[in-house]
Amino acid sequence: MIFFRNDYSEGAHPKVMEALNTTNMKQTLGYGEDEYCAAAAEMIKNIIQRNDAEVHFLMAGTQTNFTAISAFLRPHEAVIAPARGHICVHETGAIEATGHKIVAMPTDDAKLRAEQIDEAVLFHCDEHMVKPKMVYITNTTELGTIYTKTELLEIRERCDKYGLYLYMDGARLASALTCEENDLTLQDIAKLVDAFYIGGTKNGALFGEALVLLNKELMPEFRYILKQKGGMLAKGRLLGVQFEALFKDNLYYDLAAHANKMAKQLREGISALGYSFIVDSPTNQIFPIFPNNMVAKLEEQCTFELERAMDETHTCIRFVTSWATPEEDVYKILQLIKELQ
Amino acid sequence: MIFFRNDYSEGAHPKVMEALNTTNMKQTLGYGEDEYCAAAAEMIKNIIQRNDAEVHFLMAGTQTNFTAISAFLRPHEAVIAPARGHICVHETGAIEATGHKIVAMPTDDAKLRAEQIDEAVLFHCDEHMVKPKMVYITNTTELGTIYTKTELLEIRERCDKYGLYLYMDGARLASALTCEENDLTLQDIAKLVDAFYIGGTKNGALFGEALVLLNKELMPEFRYILKQKGGMLAKGRLLGVQFEALFKDNLYYDLAAHANKMAKQLREGISALGYSFIVDSPTNQIFPIFPNNMVAKLEEQCTFELERAMDETHTCIRFVTSWATPEEDVYKILQLIKELQ
């Protein structure tokens, strides 16, 4: 069975495993107060050139999102998000469970537009309505699209205008940063957002996300919330060790670049065979539209997710590549599609 | 520096690491729907002889507690717990953050008594007060004490009488089950409680707790809550792999037995040197009382936690042993205490 289901089908990249093995019997303090976490945080702060940043390591994406949002907002404050955003759809109401409304804005490509921030803020005009205080975006988005520097600047401008925090969910940030169309760097992002997280789970770690706080207002007593929401790992070192390994020798970028390369080959191959996509995504998630009978046949040899029915006879599916995708799997699946035509 | 600070100072036991390494490149479905989780759940159900049980794997103890409690209770329902219980003291209000009051009952040895359940239930007599609906106990407790079969039966009887769920936090359950004074088995526990968790983090896993649901009322749609509270790991397989390794060839018990043996040597050695303890704990946490100047000297060569000041000149400290404690560390620290007398 060929796996194009997601980018977390394996364990960790061998270099990450090696780092865990090597450090395994080292004794450290718990709860992220060890030397590995300190070193990994330092590496990240150096890369983004922000010594004033605070870096916290959490276990998973949903956890990171609801911990951050519940730490940042007062009870009546809401977060503006694109309607396809992970927090809107795929977190089983985790944000609402911490008490906050998500103001979901419709979007075709999962990207929030700056003007939608105007719209959301102006609609919420008095105390009978929630008060938008934060903007949530993902990069790459849930549809594999990315934000350009210009777009991010426009969003930042709106956030400044209305006093909103800007938070970027970077579950697949590496894929965004290493795709050909990208013009943003980690430093740029660190300048433009108030907080963001660097995803580990979907780019070679066993698990783990590095939450970076840049706005001083968001920092006080964050570790209390981290603990309360279940995000303070006893053996916090595991997160430090993994992020150190990922940021050593460019590994983090190399892994994502491989995933993107595999996705590009898939995309171009599928396109050459005459199929279209619901969205133009330059990263490691692509969304081709196939006849239903082909989808059924593909499912016999390959595992992937169904995105949605397009009409009676066509379905959009999702292929995801990763650091671990073998080039031959791409070749095989393209062959298969060709044969099934 | 000698570590008696806690039982999560290292990574995982080598056999657990080996299992993670061996399975690392295997591709599986995510979110705990893989074959390793299925196998580990099956092992646990076999051990407890309850095919009707449901096993969920979570990442950490606080997370397991608040996920379970928020899944089990309606908004006005409360959980009775001994005042020293982990949920009362060391979870930064995680239970309250999900909306539930803890009815904390005072206790010297961190154990809840059956009569305290009567007391708590009878006190809450009408709708102006919360309604106790659940009892939370830890085994071993936060002071290293354990429940006897008789005590657990008495607690169960009260739970039946008042319609309460009984939940056991087993962060250190292995240490309880393998200590000399213990007369409970996993099967007994599975018969007497409505839900409990088998701790991995403090007994040789990198991380992970196995939550076992026994009462059918507690099962419906539990995975929704698991996801919402951040406890559904993308690479859920990591939990399955680890628990399989732990329950293979008796490893889980052997590790705890070692920890207990080390604690016993420490306890007997300290006792022989003339010092007393705040509580009689037969497991891997012991609480000796030393003169302050000895505590200060010990801290130069050993890391441990301070429990509390006993008087102007004496302090109670906590020594914790683990599967990784070398026998020579016990010897060394006893020597050191002797020299410091």
Next chain:
Amino acid sequence: MIFFRNDYSEGAHPKVMEALNTTNMKQTLGYGEDEYCAAAAEMIKNIIQRNDAEVHFLMAGTQTNFTAISAFLRPHEAVIAPARGHICVHETGAIEATGHKIVAMPTDDAKLRAEQIDEAVLFHCDEHMVKPKMVYITNTTELGTIYTKTELLEIRERCDKYGLYLYMDGARLASALTCEENDLTLQDIAKLVDAFYIGGTKNGALFGEALVLLNKELMPEFRYILKQKGGMLAKGRLLGVQFEALFKDNLYYDLAAHANKMAKQLREGISALGYSFIVDSPTNQIFPIFPNNMVAKLEEQCTFELERAMDETHTCIRFVTSWATPEEDVYKILQLIKELQ
């Protein structure tokens, strides 16, 4: 200044005040356990011909909605509502503050369609998403529209199909029931929903809403939640006394009929003058579209709410009539509009 701003600009209808004055020095038990609440509940149960119903009296609409929803749902369960619904827009995130997501469905006339329930349920397909468990509708809606019996039956059918509770927010239920287009009775509603509330605040009471629980599953220990959410009034009698007065001699219906009559005169008058409305609303809220300069002039002599800008030169406003609206105010405002043409 003429008031068409809302239906709660005055105190209570004189007969309600009289009842409060007459009973003022009577001594009763607190918290709704008095004879007036008992009598009013009995009256309501008789009217709806449901002796098995449970009636609770609360102070206000938002309070009633979040108390009911938080009592009815488990943490991962969500409520489907039309996007214009009061809980979606005008309760400052009160529902989310109790932990629940609202699945908001777009609508032009503030009414939810049965097919939207299909859509919402089918979209939420697994445990990574919230689980819709309840449908929230208002009658009259926030745009003054009403549900027909056929529409309500269709919604009920979908709720049965998917195992959803159906809840009707009746803040302006009296206006719905007494308008000409209505074909529903209180008894019908009581047959078709699982719970609903009969609004007092907007139909002649000082304050107060009567929440009627019809589905047995929703009843257990409701008073605990009522207390926890702040809805258990110490002098609960005030609610019983008022609802008794309202349901005596048909007063409740007469008051709403007057409001509707005033709205109808306004609507027909405005229509005769050549203006249109954003929606065809047969009840006590109407939404005419006027040129901006007329709106500005009207504001000098009349107070009302702005609904929204229609284009550069036209604005939709809201006129609300009530039991207290004098016929001459309707005449005056129509005259004014005529003069301003």
Next chain:
Amino acid sequence: MIFFRNDYSEGAHPKVMEALNTTNMKQTLGYGEDEYCAAAAEMIKNIIQRNDAEVHFLMAGTQTNFTAISAFLRPHEAVIAPARGHICVHETGAIEATGHKIVAMPTDDAKLRAEQIDEAVLFHCDEHMVKPKMVYITNTTELGTIYTKTELLEIRERCDKYGLYLYMDGARLASALTCEENDLTLQDIAKLVDAFYIGGTKNGALFGEALVLLNKELMPEFRYILKQKGGMLAKGRLLGVQFEALFKDNLYYDLAAHANKMAKQLREGISALGYSFIVDSPTNQIFPIFPNNMVAKLEEQCTFELERAMDETHTCIRFVTSWATPEEDVYKILQLIKELQ
């Protein structure tokens, strides 16, 4: 039946009803933005000599407490309270339902001691525990006791030392301020606390509490929280009208003084007959201890609450007097006790 059950057995004081009747048909804006609320707020600010204060009118005590606490605290912050405090016992977990832990300190007389604040703060030493950020006290307490100026100053001093907000629940503040032992004024309280509320429900209003915010940190966007928690009454004017009536011509104090006078006669009479009290309470709640058979006999002619069993043959009961207590009821009950001896 003689009522000594509580101080909210009747409707409102006739002068309050008169004010409601007189203003009944006046048209105003809703949600507390009317001229009556403005005037009442102004009266209160004048009395406490704090023009910089913010006054919000809410409907009930539990609602006021959870609205204030949830507005003031971040998710990990906790409130220190005496274990007998209303929020600890009689609000069905309303505070926890908003996510916050109450750190309950034991007390015999329901009063918090300054040293208990030290104790509570020092115990919570790191991020694994909640962070105390607020102190909650009631005056009069649930046992009818009061705080002296010296005691309140000591508590304030601790709050300053640890950066805690001090909040006083004044459900029965009038009774405290008008009892003979009292040495505090409303101005003193306004100087010493960060927020407090002036209770209306238990001192002659139909319902209503005036929450006074004194610390600027607690004010921003409070009305959003007020709305979200259900505390923003549509006909907010009702609260303004009532508080205006209460603070006119000293009515508020006169009513409480009468209640205290009745309680004093009861207390002295019971004492003269040879019975003792569980606590020395100088206000409108007294707690005599009677033989069980006398309690049974008293219950035939008088309604009151049982406080608790003292031993096999004696029970402590609670008598509450109010502005509406007739002097002859006091005489009658004392006669009855005498006869029953």
